[in-house]
Structures are given as C-alpha cells and as structure tokens.
Amino acid sequence: MSDTRSSPPVTTPRSPDEGGPADTGARWPLPEETFWSEATDPHGVAPGERTAPQAAVAAPPAEQPEPQRRPEPPKRKRDPYLDNVKFVLIALVVVGHSLVPTLAADSSRALYIFIYVFHMPLFTLLSGYLSRNFWNSNAKTNKLVDTFLVPYVIVEVGYAALRFSLGQKWSLTIIDPAWLNWYLLALLFWRLSTPVWKRMKYPVPVAIAIYLFAGFSQITGDFSMDRFFGLMPFFVIGLVMQPEHFEMLNRRWIKIASVVTLLGAAAVAILIAGRAKLGPLYFKESYQDLDLSWYMGIGLRTGLLVCALAMCFAVLALVPRGETWYSDLGTRTLYCYLLHGIPVLIAKEMGWLELPWLHGPLGVLAISSTCFALAIVLCLPETRTVFKWVLEPRLVWLYRRPSRS
Template structure:
C-alpha cells in the first residue's frame, strides 16, 4: 500500500467534488488575498489599477458560485443546522476575533453583531441570501427582480446593519448563480469560449489600467448609495447596471479560463473559507510594516505574489486543523437529535 505525503493530500481533490469549482474557488481566493494585501499600496498606479480590476469581479465570482452551490437549499433540519454552523457561528466568532487588532493597535473595542466589520460582511450577506433561496426559485423572472432591487437599493442610504448595501447591491450575482445549470458551465469549457474568455480578461485589465484613476473606488465596493458617491439616481443606476454587467462578463471570462481537470490546488479549493476568514489578520499586521520598497512596481508584484502563497498556506490541512474550531465548528452538541421521517 502506497503512502501519500501530507502535501500531496492537500492537492488531492475531495472525493465526489468537481475539481472545476474547487479550481475556480482557489484562484478566486488568491485574487481576494492579493487584492487586500495591495489595498494599502494604491498610491502606486499599477496597484490601484490591479485593485480596481480585481474588485470588479472577485467577490461577484464567489457569490455566483455560492448561489450555484445553494440551489438545493431548503429549510429542512439538516440544511438549517449547516447554515448555522458554517455561517452564523463563524460570523460571531470572527466578529470577535477581528475586534482584537483594533483593541491592541488602537485601544478601541467596538463590537456590533448586526454591523459586520471588515471581511465578515460576506458571511452575513451569504446567510441572508441563502435564506432567501426558496423565494427566488418561485419567481418567474428572478434575475430581473434582483437587478431591480439592486438598483433601487442605490437610491437610498441604507443602514450599515446586516450589511444592507452590499447584501442588496450584490444580490443579482447570487440569483444568477441560482439560475445556472451544469450545461452553462459546459458551454464555458468549449475551446472558442475559453479563448474569448482570455481575451476578455486581457481587455478588461487594459481598460481598468486606462480608467481606474477617473472612477471612484466606492463603485466597486458596493457600500454606499448614489448620493453618497456624489451622483444623481439616474446616473447612479446606469453606473450600477454597468457594474453588474461588467462583473457578470468578467466572471464568465474567468470561469472560461479556469482548468476543469484536477490540479495541484484543487484540494485547496475545497477550503477557501479558511483563507478568506484568516487572511485579514495577516493583512492588518502586514500593512503596518510596508516600507518604501513595497511602494514600487516590483514591490507591488512581490506583495501580490506573497498573497498567492498566503492563500495556499491558509488552505492547507495543518492550518485547517488548528482553526477548524472557528471556521467549521462542530455544533452537534447544540442541536436536538434529528428525527427520522415516519414511514
């Protein structure tokens, strides 16, 4: 019987999983981590352009995939318990964890479970989106309704509680994921579509380099209403609609160039929530040690590459074993025993 090394185990795709989605999730989390690491270096033009380009589609990509993988969500006991243990409880834990750097560095302790801080907004929004899944599956034109809600949300200054601006603004990407079927992803794997996807990403990066300085960063963060960004509702709605279309197009292009076969990082892609929730702690520390070396083009490239390595490291089995209590807590002790359906 052959023995597989721990590093090899990390690369093996989990049985029963499609490596395409794990590959996409891992590549996406590298963009998230690298994007956060270079966020404080945006006074360098290349860093600002890369940040702008990545933020156009990296979270929409995660949200589309989350929607697709949530198509079978129901309010059954098992699904509800998983929702609590994988989203609600980690949200509370990391709201507390991310309050510690503020306490240590700034002497400020500010905890509000209804107002997500830093990275935790995604857990809050995904929790609410997933709860709404059965509603969208009953509508005849769910994507049209979701886009309408997204545009209307930009016309009002919504409260920060429940991350309402992002939850409603990015809602169309989740609903789009719910509407997708396996044949749509098969279409993206065709050779001509892959070539078109690669060209689209290159064109998008070139366009981002050309316009990033003239477009307000808040448009790609989905955090504020139109008037808070300084535009009227008509202009803001057109801009939001353009961001939705651009995001969906870049998500499709990114998925088109994603490998569909098993790769060295397929197994890591099954644990991207670890990298997402943990990397913020590293980012907050790293930002305090950036020197002049980092504020150069080679420095930005080096920091971005470090982000790729950090993302991979945080998805490895040793890190997962040490932090599973926070990211994937075992909550069986908190639930009543599941009842078997009567025959």
Template sequence: MSIAPSVRTAPAGRIGRDPFFDNAKFLAITLVVSGHLIEDLRDVAVAHAAYSYVYVFHMPLFIVLSGYLSRNFTFSSGKARKLISALAVPYVLFELAYSLPRLVLYGKLEISLLDPYYLTWFLMSLFLWRLSTPVWQQLRWPLAVAVGLSLLSGTSALPDELSMNRTLGLLPFYVLGLMLRPEHFELLRRRGVRIAGAVTLAAGAVSALAVHGSVKTEWIRWRHANEAIGVDDLTGSLIRLGLLAAGALLVAAFLAVTPSRRTWYSGLGAATMYAYLLHGFVVKAAERFYGDWAATPPGVAVVAASGVGLAALLCSPPVRRAARWAVEPRMDWAFTRLRRPG
C-alpha cells in the same frame, strides 16, 4: 468560501468533488488575498489599477458560485443546522476576533453583531441570501427582480446593519448563480469560449489601467448609496447596472479559463473559507511593516504574488486542523436530535 461541495459521477461510479469548482474557488481566493494585500499600496498607479480591476469581479465570482451550489437549499432541519454552524457561528466568532486588532492598533473596541466589520460582511450577506433561496426559485423572472432591487438599493441611504448595501447591491450575482445549470458551465469549457474568456480578461486589465484614476473606489465596494458617492440616482443606477454587467462578463471569462482537470491546488479549493476568514489578520499585520520598497511597481508585484502563497498556506491541512474549531465548528451539542422519517 462557505460554499457547499459540488458533486459529479466519477468514471468508476464514485461520487466526488468536481475539481473545476475547487480550482475556481482557489484561484478566486488568491485574487481576494492579493487584492487586500495591495490595498494599502494604491498610491502606486499599477496597484490602484489592479485593485480596481480585481474588485469588479472577485466577490461576484464567489457569490455566483455560492448561488449555484445553494440551489438545493431548503428550510429542512439538516440544511438549517448547517447554515447556523457554517455561517452564523463563524460570523459571531470572527466578528469578535477582528475587533481585537482594532483595540490593539487603534485603541477602539467596537462590537456590533448587526454591523459587520471588515471581511465578515460576506458571511452576513451569504446567510441572508441563503435564507432567501426558496423565494427566488418561485419567481418567474428572479434575475430581473434582483437587478431591480440592486438598483433601488442605491437610491436609498440604507443602514449599515445586516450589510444592507452589499446584500442588496450584490444580490443579482447570487440569483444568477441559482439560475445556472451544469450545461452552462460545460459551455464555458469549449475551446472558442475559453479563448474569448482570456481575451476578455486581458481587455478588462487594459481598460482598468486606462480608467482606474477616474473611477471612484466606492463604486466597486458596493457600500454606499448614489448620493453618498456624489451622483444623482439616474447616473448612479446606470453605473451600477454597468458594474453588474461588467462583473457578470468577467466572472464568465474567469470561469472559462479555469482548468477543469485536477491541479495541485484543487484540494486547497475545498477550504477557501479558511483563507478568507484568516487572511485579514495577516493583511492588517503586513500593512504595518510595508517599507518604501513595497510602494514601487516591482514591490507591488511581489506583494501581490505573495497572496498566492498565503492563500495556499491558509487552505493547507495544518492550518485547517488548527482553525477548524472556529471556521467549521462542530455544533451537534447545540441542536436537538434529528428525527428520522418513519
């Protein structure tokens, strides 16, 4: 999503994007899109299992990558301006845009820029995580502190403003990304690790099929405190710790099987923010037209598979040109001129 481009030195000495990260981002956005497309079909057991499985790690994956590619964030003028134009302004625009379908479909117009609606929570949380980057880089045990804050957030009835439950609950994945180094990703590309990753993903899918009916969906959404989900704080903290561990394991497994070579979708992976912010309109419209055919295992498979095509379409150059004004707005006119050193 709003993830800065990664760079590496190409054989010819040119600087270019690493297709590994673009591949990972595109594959991850297909999980997000497909997950949202089948969300309204969860009365079908296979849809509920797939939804539960994907939600354990699809956003943690994006958050880990966001953290890794935010390692160089500072409060310099250029970085601060990019933070405003890439996250703050799109957040305001899409928070307003997503309020309009609610008005048309449900007759409600509720606009609160501090209380993110639907997909926009990620922009709010990523904005806050990026701001906190220098703090985590100064701590000796940043991941332990982040996990502690995540567990403590489940013991309190936090306000919806600033997406506090998700911002604190999912914080360890961002901090984990900040701690990763290129050699960690190289380790994931070893043959043995790739095989283990595939086995882990398969085992996770089988486990989801076995237990999805007994796990409350709110655990994987990170939106509420332990009490609101119906457990005491000790039980809730253990469940949250287990979800953090499972999410990290599945993220590593997913990255291990991600191709490192250039693929047909590598170029699309550079524009996943478009698919993320735009697909919600398609999902909300599609849900109104699902027929009985969709509420069957074959129908769920078709709907989920269509997520790949929708994600590719929304990342395509024509869509990017049409929506750039909102997703990647040019804000030079709003800033003072940068002072050049010397």
C-alpha cells in the same frame, strides 16, 4: 444390519410473497436501520457468514432466501473545476486586501480595480450555484448556524481583540460586520432567500430590478444589507445556472473571447486608475453617496453589472476544468477567507505594507507573490486541523433532537 438413519424430511420453503415463518427475506427498500446495520439476517448472522450446525436439531431449517442488501450510494466526487475557481478567487481576495495601503500608486490601484470588479461577484455567483438544492429543514438550518453564524461571531470577537492588542480602541458591533466578515452574513441571508427565488418565474430580472432600485436608498451595513442588495443579481444568476451553462463556456471561441475580455479589462483599469472612484466597486454605495443623479447612478450600476458578469464568465471559461495541484486547496477556502485578515492586519498596523519600494510595479509583484503563498498556506489541510476547533466547533448540544412520530 439395517440402516437406521433416515433421510431428513423434505420441506418446501415458502415463497417470500406467501409470508409465514419462512418469510425472512428483507423487503425493498430496506428501512434505514437495516441499511446502516452490520447484518440483515434475522438471527444476527452477517450475510455469507458460516456457523457450526446446532445440536439436537431434527431437521435442517428450510433454505432461507438470500437477504438483500441495499447498495451503498457512491460518494459524490467533488468537481475539481469549481474548487479551482474558488482557489483562484480566494488568492485574489488576499491580494486585494493587501494592496489597500499602496493604493496611492497607479500600479496598485489598477490591479485593485481589475480584481474588485469581478472577484466578489464571482464568489457570490458560485455561492448561488452551490445553493440550488437548499431548502429549509432541520439539517440545513443546523448547517447554516454552524457554517455562518457561529464563525461570524467568533471572527468578530477575534478581530476586535486583535485590533485592541494592536493599539486600537476596543470596538465590537455584532450587527455591523467588521471588514471581511460581511460575506458570512450576506451569504446567510442569500441562502435563506433561496426558496423565494426558486418560486419565481423570472428571478433574474426581479433581482436586477431590486439591485437598481436599491441604489436610491442609503442602506446601512447592518447585517450586511448593503452588500446583500448590491450583489443580489450575481447570487440569483448562479442560482438559476445549470451544469450545461458551464459547459458552454468550454468552447474554443469563448475561451479566445475571454482572453480578449480580460486583457481589455486590464487595459481599461490601467487607463482609469489615476481618476476612478473606488466606491462603486464595493457594490454598496447609494447614488447619493456617489454624488450621482438617479439616471447616472442607474447607468453606472448597469454598466458595472455587465462588466462584472463579462469578467466572471471569462474567468470561468479560462480556469482549468480537471484536477490541478491547487484543486484540493480550493476545498478549504473558508479558512483562508476568515484567517488571512490576521497577517494582513498585522502587516498594515506595523507599517510593513507602506514601505516606499512597495509603491510601484515591483511592489505589486512582491505583494501579489507573498499573498499567493499565504493563500496556499491557509488552504492547507494542516491549517484546518489547527483551527477547526475554533471555526467549526461541534455544537450537537445546541440543537433539539427531532421528535419521532
């Protein structure tokens, strides 16, 4: 009996470059919808998936080129060093706000001066560094609204309600930020100004000049304009800094110099605590408000800028660069910043921070330890879970969908 089975016809698959029916290989780069889809095979079969042979097929299909998958980019790992710095700073913010009722004591006043010379300047510098890649786009604009404007309004209303519940007069002034809320508006305007600074040839000297000349004017706190100009140099310095600048601070001799710098700053704060004015530390007072002549005012602002930068770089040099137990806490400092005012304000209104024994070195230690523990709690992931719906509401409905051309 003769074998009636015939060999399948031999077909030569076309090269992907020739086009035609056999040209089913994916092109590079893949379009976005192909990249995000589960399968790139034109027949809906996932790459590598085997299917049963189809019936009534005269000849097997020509061998198809293996579809190409665009490799998923690895997720960018957060830098634990910056998160370490942020947690240290947010803990100092909580301590500084809690020390206010005890500033009649020299020990509290000295620590307050030491903290306020550098902690918000360094926060601003880091904000500038993290704004280097900012540009005006739909996504970036939406993020500004979600991250700054919406929390700003919510916190303003929330603190007004809290003060009213504690017996104070109802006061809600959206354009004039209350207490700690000034930073959100200032950071919003700093970030919006980023494209302007990046276009300049000498942004840092220009920012310092604006900072010095701003002292001639009595700038109000509306829209945080006083702090916007008062801390501007730190934001711009952070904006022009590169990773290698932070690496330079990791040298041994710089670390030794940083220890000396901070010890010297602490000694000076102790020496001047009894007679120093606190106004200049807020980086918003005009020369007239400080009762200074123009040349004395410029000298004071220049000296304060130099001291603040020296302490900022000293702290940056000494903070651990690797993973620590508080690195993860540093990823949620915004929650601590916006929420810590609630227990602090309640403690102030209830008189808990005015107990006589708190007005001394032991009181400073007790307040600092309690505030440090509070900062840890407010930076926990559980805190974010509880308050995310308030401070990070989903506002997809608020934005127009970008038109497809």
